[in-house]
Amino acid sequence: MCPLKRGSVPMDNQPFSDKNILQFLLEYNNLTVEDVLKIKDDMERKEIIEQHNNNFSIWQGKNNRWYTYLHGDTGDRKLIAKSTLDNLEKTIVKHYREQKANPAVEEITLRTLYPIWFNEKWLETNNSNYMKHIDLEWRNHYLKDAIIDIPVINFTKQQLKTWAREKIIDNRMTKKQYYNMQVIIRQSLDYLVSIDKLSENPFRGFTINKNLFCPEQKKEHEEEVFSIEEEKAIKDLALDDFYNRSHRTACLLVVLNFSLGLRVGEIVALKWKDLKAPYLMIRRMEQRQYEISADNEWELQVTVVDHTKTENGYRKLYVVESALEIFDMIRESNIKNGYDCSPESYIFQHDNKRVQIHSIDWYYQKYCRKLNIVKKGNHKVRKTCLTKIADNPNINIKDAMEFAGHADVKTFVKHYCFSRYSDEHKRIELERSLSQ
Numbered sequence: 001m002c003p004l005k006r007g008s009v010p011m012d013n014q015p016f017s018d019k020n021i022l023q024f025l026l027e028y029n030n031l032t033v034e035d036v037l038k039i040k041d042d043m044e045r046k047e048i049i050e051q052h053n054n055n056f057s058i059w060q061g062k063n064n065r066w067y068t069y070l071h072g073d074t075g076d077r078k079l080i081a082k083s084t085l086d087n088l089e090k091t092i093v094k095h096y097r098e099q100k101a102n103p104a105v106e107e108i109t110l111r112t113l114y115p116i117w118f119n120e121k122w123l124e125t126n127n128s129n130y131m132k133h134i135d136l137e138w139r140n141h142y143l144k145d146a147i148i149d150i151p152v153i154n155f156t157k158q159q160l161k162t163w164a165r166e167k168i169i170d171n172r173m174t175k176k177q178y179y180n181m182q183v184i185i186r187q188s189l190d191y192l193v194s195i196d197k198l199s200e201n202p203f204r205g206f207t208i209n210k211n212l213f214c215p216e217q218k219k220e221h222e223e224e225v226f227s228i229e230e231e232k233a234i235k236d237l238a239l240d241d242f243y244n245r246s247h248r249t250a251c252l253l254v255v256l257n258f259s260l261g262l263r264v265g266e267i268v269a270l271k272w273k274d275l276k277a278p279y280l281m282i283r284r285m286e287q288r289q290y291e292i293s294a295d296n297e298w299e300l301q302v303t304v305v306d307h308t309k310t311e312n313g314y315r316k317l318y319v320v321e322s323a324l325e326i327f328d329m330i331r332e333s334n335i336k337n338g339y340d341c342s343p344e345s346y347i348f349q350h351d352n353k354r355v356q357i358h359s360i361d362w363y364y365q366k367y368c369r370k371l372n373i374v375k376k377g378n379h380k381v382r383k384t385c386l387t388k389i390a391d392n393p394n395i396n397i398k399d400a401m402e403f404a405g406h407a408d409v410k411t412f413v414k415h416y417c418f419s420r421y422s423d424e425h426k427r428i429e430l431e432r433s434l435s436q
Helices: 018-027 033-055 085-101 110-122 128-141 157-171 175-194 228-244 250-260 321-336 357-371 378-391 397-404 409-416 423-434
Strands: 066-071 077-082 279-282 285-292 298-305 315-318
Touching: 033 085, 033 110, 066 085, 066 110, 077 085, 110 128, 110 175, 128 175, 128 285, 157 175, 228 250, 228 357, 250 321, 250 357, 250 378, 315 397, 357 378, 378 397, 378 409, 397 409
Parallel strands: none
Antiparallel strands: 066 077, 279 315, 285 298
16 A cells, blocks of 8 residues: 555545545545545544544643543543553544444533533633633532533423522522523533534523522622721831831832732733833733643643733823832832842842732731731722722713723722721711701
């Protein structure tokens, strides 16, 4: 048999059949039936590998072995490892051919559908933290539930409605918790509709009585922002901390952000070239992405990316005089400690390395514990800063939103406008307003 390279003979995209084989023998009379069957086998193998890559990745580990996932007998993901890529591909092809030969395996259940839908979903977002959250919902609410082994073609609206109501009641879910849980079944069935495997999504054929949901526990203002008194106390502690250990400029980050209101990923990614007094350019952020490891665990990858969380996050901020003084203190400290202060270097450094997000939370925990107040982190500082801006009647709401990097008024008002005044202050103001 003459040696043939994959793709060396012109082929159309139609699957091979006996008719195809005869046609090839006529068109390429120098080929034997054995030659054409080899071509057919190669094409089928290639197609199987391509389809597999749409669902699972193939990668080489640090030990030089090759890895991928395959569906196990129960539909769960099973890690496969081989010494060579060729051996791994042979295992993949054998697995799918055995599945095709067994019609019962082709019955679609949530267990077999979930990994396929999950990979499709991941292609639509760069937010791996969200995907990690979805996988957690799967493990908590689906993996041990008998519903995942029922063929989806047998689902009825009433059956799914009963299942959803039981989930809500048994787990005492709020509306938000229910929404997070049901995303998997709702969207995976939508996916089957989109690829013409289902004519309709039965999960969309019913509604849930809102009275079934547990009420959302509304957070008090003191949990959302720092009061005027708390802000002053936190700043004083942070400044004292810096004066005692001047190499730790992260202390000054705490003070500074009460005037900037930056997301923590934005502030730790600031470079000196971003500061063009009296303005600060927000151009990048620390991105924390998760990847699934070979042993099916989530691993955190930390990088700095040249974009912000949203399009509106790319902005120019006015920096008040007191904040510019803090930047001067940071620069002096960096120079004193031998840290690079060139335009491309990061503003917040420790041991000549960029300060990362996880380091900042430690300072807030420390200061809140010393003050014996509710633990609040950088996001609450951001809310505090934006609340101060919202309190000023002379600042236009659109200017406030631009400062925040927001596009939606509802989001800004609902989540970033709180009362920062003590009960005594509010009592005095109410007396003044209502006693006249």
